[in-house]
Amino acid sequence: MAITALGYLGVRSDTLDDWSGFAGKLLGMQQVDRGGKTLAFRMDDRKQRLVVAQEPGNSLAFMGWEVAAKSDLESFAARLENAGIKVTWGGRELADQRFVEALIVFEDPDGNRIELAWNPMTDSDPFTPGRPISGFMTGPLGLGHAVLHVRDAQALLPFYRDLLGFGVSDYGLTPYPLYFFHVNGRHHSFAMLGSSQAGFHHFMVEYKNLDDVGQGYDLAQLEEGRVAFTLGRHTNDYMTSFYAASPSGFFVENGWGGRIIDPESWEAHETFDGPSFWGHERLCLPEKTRTRLREMRLDAAARGLRTPPMIDCPWLYSEITCE
């Protein structure tokens, strides 16, 4: 039994109109009419990938993780309950809202709502993006990744690694603790940022074409305060990306070129190079932290660190995009 992908995300917002423009026009998702106080968005052939509910809080509402078989839901429920975690089976109504066949619901030790879902539904209508993009890298790699602020990353490690079975990709301890986890070939589908606070830091969507990121970057720069991290490239997952401030305050990373790993042979390790080879200037952080991060990437650059050329292998991409 294993979790295979990040399937869907739900967030709370009291500014649905802003989310409509942000997710549709900037991110390029397809808005789907659900009526009432909920927005839903498609990113591919799935019925929905992102749900925005008009609820107070401006935060993560739920993370939906996929399992391969219905029996996995039963196995996970038993394992979690053994560990003292309360698990609820989602009823027909909730399963219909999520467009999955069955799901279980529980919380992580910080109170983040987690759903494990089986058999998500696809739509017979083709995906129509909200702006002209080539599409998102999803399929077996899932929606993208989700990153939480946590009070104590070490304390949450046993829950995600040992109970949910997430594989540790790597971790860095300076200038703050960051733990990255994989559930498939995507370098990380989940990460924890030990920032001594609880909340949602960002989620990432990956575009098939770098120009889709660049054209989004142009659009984001037209709006005051929309760009939260400037364009840059990460050292561990090789993602070229910028971070946009969402209408709910947390960020959405717009990425391209992420690293594919082999989970079978991958070994967890500590990293020392800081988060980025270049760029990703965090415009919202205090000057002291920005300076530290800038020093780390200037040092990485002076040592000649860069993405290895294998990331540009077209054969690999054709294998993983299933086209």
Ligand SMILES: [Fe+2]
């Ligand atoms: Fe990220």
